Amino acid sequence: MQTPTFIKVLKLITFTFLAVAVLALGYYLKLKGVIISAVIIFAAVLIGYGAEVLELVLPSGVALAIVALLQISPEFFVEWATVKKAAFDPAFLHNAMANLYGANKLLVGFGPPLVFFVYYFFSPTKKENYIKFHAIKSYSVFVMIFGIAYNFIIYLKNSLMWYDSIVLIAIYFGSVFFIGRMELHYSKLKPSAQEDGPELEDSAVEKLIHKFVIVGEKVNAYRAYIASFIFLATGGALLVGFAEEFLECLLHAATAAGVSTFIFIGYVAPFMSEFPEKLVAIGYAMKGHADTAMVNFLSSILAQLTLLTAMVPLAYSYYKGTPTGIVFDAVQSQELLLVIAMMLYSLMLFLDLKFTIRETIMALGLFIWQFVMPESRDTVTKVYFVLFLSYFLEMVLEKRHTDVIETVIKPKDICRD
Structure with missing residues (x-):
């Protein structure tokens, strides 16, 4: 028997009341950190719904790119706050870069294993x-090459300048355009390639949203845009107001x-701000x-790799009052190289579309290693590069792991299979 709508609404109201009560209790107990953290997570969830x-x-492809950007937008607000602080306090620049590269390491090292284990067990x-x-999906994997390549150029010149932002932004939007064009082309060659759209029919909130945006059996685009705008605007406003706090x-x-701020800002902050990304990915995995x-x-x-990185020198230049950038110290340079190594290794894993x-x-073991022992980043980086080279040589010498490349270069041949 299906739960009546008024019961779902009652549950939602009850949950909201309890959440407000907990926040009020935290306020009176002077637990400011609890309140602010709850607000950030709540804002992230709203953006996830939007x-x-x-x-x-x-x-499909363009949707995933845009939606993924919206899901990690809370991280942009947090990174902006760290860069603003660094612009007025040069000693804090280390933490601003820690948040940037920590966010990347968290997505690359923890994200795929999380999806696999949720899928495997649930x-x-x-x-x-x-x-x-x-x-x-080959096109979404293929475009990663361009973001990685330019980040390697940034590493070689040991600086992240305002003009790098122009290139990085162009890479992102060029990639989204490429994905859209190629997926459309692929779908015309093989109409059965179209996948079922996402479903919003799990939680009480999602079912209420579903009732609002679905008219008859079709999605009402006008209502969907309104609902999305409300969620995104509310979540964004909360992030603007509370990111610095x-x-x-x-x-x-x-x-x-007594814990290093490097760990807190590099891992705790992005973990919380990227909450909607993990939530949505877990939902997809549980549905198969x-x-x-x-x-x-x-x-x-x-x-x-592109837009968030591009934002750093732009925000830094804005608060400095002049076009400028950031020259890396030894640790920042090592962190960037570690991110590049992680990305190259992950890319090789996905080239066979498996x-x-x-x-x-x-992948999870390597991530835990560099998380628990951050001082071993140089050794972990070398391990990632060795693994990358071993996969690359296997691909070249034995002609394996080339599904993505074959799909991108010869989509007609793949569609005949």
């Missing part, structure tokens, strides 16, 4: 000990706990759409 609604009215449609990507709370928490969940992460990684349990365990 992104999901928007996905109902956008084409999806009712699990059939194999691996995740197999649909061929149409959230940063200050993290700094105080790190000091009180593990490849969509994985591409969702890849789209977010591309956005962070993610296995062995690769999952290896």
Whole structure:
């Protein structure tokens, strides 16, 4: 028997009341950090809902790219706050870069294993000990090459300047345009490649949204845009108002706990601000759409490698009052090289459009290693590069792991299969 709508609404009101009560209690107990953290997570969840609604009215590949960008937008607000502080306090620049590269490491190292384990243990449609990507996802994997390549150029020149932002922004939007064009071309060659759209029918909130945006059996685009705007605007307003206070709370928490601010800002902040990304990916994986969940992460990684990185020198220049940039110190340079190594290794894993349990365990193990022992970043980086080279040589010498390249270069041949 289906739960009546008024019961769902009552549950939602009850949950909201309890949440407000907890926040009020935190206020009276002077638990400012708890309140601010709850607000940031709540804002991130609102943006996640707004992104999901928007996905109902956008084409597949472009939708994933735009939605992934919206899902990680809270991280942009937090990074902006760290860069603003660094512009007036040069000693804080180390933490601003820690947040940038920590966010990338978290998505690359923790995201894919998270999707795999949720899919493996909780999806009712699990059939194999691996995740197999649909061929149409090849384009989302392929464009990662361009973001990685320019970040390597940034590493070689040991600086992140305002003009790098122009190139990075162009790479992102060029990639989105390329994905849209190629997926449309692929779909024309093979109409069956079109996938089912996302579903908003799990929680009480999602069912209420579904009732609002669905008229008859079709999505009402006008209503979907309105609902999406309300969620995104509300979440964005909360982030604008509380991002800086959230940063200050993290700094105080790190000091009180005796933990390095590098760890707090590099991992705790992005973990909380990227909450909607993880939530949506987990939802996809539990429904059996593990490849969509994985591409969702890849789209977010591309956005962070390009747009988030581009925002840093632009924000820094804005608060400095002149076009400028950031010259890396030894640690920042090592962190960037580690991110590049992680990305290259992950890219090789996805080139065969498959993610296995062995690769999952290896990827998670390496991430935990560099998280627990940050001082070993140089050694971990070398391990990532060795693994990347071994996969690359295997691909070249034995002609394996080329599904993505074949799909991009010869889509007609793939569509005949």
